[in-house]
Amino acid sequence: MKVAIVGAGMVGSAAGYALVLQNACSELVFVDLNAKRAQAEAEDIGHAVPLSGSTIVRAGGYPEIAGASVVILACGVSQRPGETRPELLSRNAEVFRAVIGEVMAVVPDAILLVASNPVDVITDISTRLSGLPAARVIGSGTILDTARFRWLIGRHLGISPGSIHGYVLGEHGDSEVLAWSSVRAGSVPLSAFAAQIGAPLTADVRSRIDTGVRRAAYTIIEGKGATWYGIGAGLARIVRAILRDEQAVLSVSTVEPEVQGVRDVALSLPRLVGAQGVSATLWPDLDADETEAFGRSAAILKEMSDSVTLG
Numbered sequence: 001m002k003v004a005i006v007g008a009g010m011v012g013s014a015a016g017y018a019l020v021l022q023n024a025c026s027e028l029v030f031v032d033l034n035a036k037r038a039q040a041e042a043e044d045i046g047h048a049v050p051l052s053g054s055t056i057v058r059a060g061g062y063p064e065i066a067g068a069s070v071v072i073l074a075c076g077v078s079q080r081p082g083e084t085r086p087e088l089l090s091r092n093a094e095v096f097r098a099v100i101g102e103v104m105a106v107v108p109d110a111i112l113l114v115a116s117n118p119v120d121v122i123t124d125i126s127t128r129l130s131g132l133p134a135a136r137v138i139g140s141g142t143i144l145d146t147a148r149f150r151w152l153i154g155r156h157l158g159i160s161p162g163s164i165h166g167y168v169l170g171e172h173g174d175s176e177v178l179a180w181s182s183v184r185a186g187s188v189p190l191s192a193f194a195a196q197i198g199a200p201l202t203a204d205v206r207s208r209i210d211t212g213v214r215r216a217a218y219t220i221i222e223g224k225g226a227t228w229y230g231i232g233a234g235l236a237r238i239v240r241a242i243l244r245d246e247q248a249v250l251s252v253s254t255v256e257p258e259v260q261g262v263r264d265v266a267l268s269l270p271r272l273v274g275a276q277g278v279s280a281t282l283w284p285d286l287d288a289d290e291t292e293a294f295g296r297s298a299a300i301l302k303e304m305s306d307s308v309t310l311g
């Protein structure tokens, strides 16, 4: 199965590297406005192939993405230190106006996987520009925030993050909702598990984890200029779910017809992901505060999307 990556910067190349190490696809093509960059990433990542599998890795123009089942879109600009994701909107909307047309002209049946920020709004824009059904335009959404949430809870409890079942919902950004009330460790509600093992979830612990998830991008960008490993692994995880038709439950962003009175808004909920894209959405039980915060997140995203005219 072939995967194309448009945008061979830090995020696109990290995703490509993760796919190659996991031997997840048979062919990988990088496209970038900066053709030398795409060529260099393809060559560097290609050197990992003999050590990991047999993926054909190359760079090219849009004609070379023909036959791709999934197109990862990681093109555009990223945050500078102190900048928020929404501040990228007008620049990245402009990039996507150009890129979606190029992609659709070659692979009108591919699944689009959007990473560029603000990812929920760019997912909505990509859905509108492509004319594809919402199920086939997937934003990485909160897959990364959910991983950060599980990682920090796992560290607090001293257990594997893979044994933590819980999600971050809504915006991939400042208004996101950490759905604490539905988190389980194994099959046990989180608070009960934490009390059983003598690691209670005090208000201070919750606040530290909330900040660790919500502010992660800002602190990493302050330290090294950008984030790429976590999202690279997240994008590879979504691609695997599609190529293997896993029907895996992942928190990803697609346009939802209605959320608490907000119509046609792209945001994250746990969704079933497989060969046809998103086949179902799961609505977790939320407490009153989480429900209110989720509605607020939907309204913020809708307002941002409405500010973009596509011409």
Ligand SMILES: NC(=O)C1=CN([C@@H]2O[C@H](COP(=O)(O)OP(=O)(O)OC[C@H]3O[C@@H](n4cnc5c(N)ncnc54)[C@H](O)[C@@H]3O)[C@@H](O)[C@H]2O)C=CC1
Residues within 6 Å of the ligand: 006, 007, 008, 009, 010, 011, 012, 031, 032, 033, 034, 037, 074, 075, 076, 077, 078, 079, 088, 092, 095, 098, 099, 114, 115, 116, 117, 118, 119, 140, 141, 144, 172, 226, 227, 228, 231
């Ligand atoms: N969804 C998520 O969880 C995350 C999203 N991001 C976002 O991913 C995006 C990419 O970030 P980085 O890779 O760090 O940026 P980067 O600057 O390293 O790479 C962006 C690439 O896009 C290319 N590009 C720009 N315009 C293009 C066009 N019209 N056609 C083709 N290629 C074009 C550039 O030449 C560059 O190589 C940013 O918007 C960033 O905010 C970053 C981390 C996590």
Ligand SMILES: CC(=O)C(=O)O
Residues within 6 Å of the ligand: 079, 085, 117, 144, 216, 217, 227
């Ligand atoms: C940059 C970004 O969106 C993140 O690391 O969460």
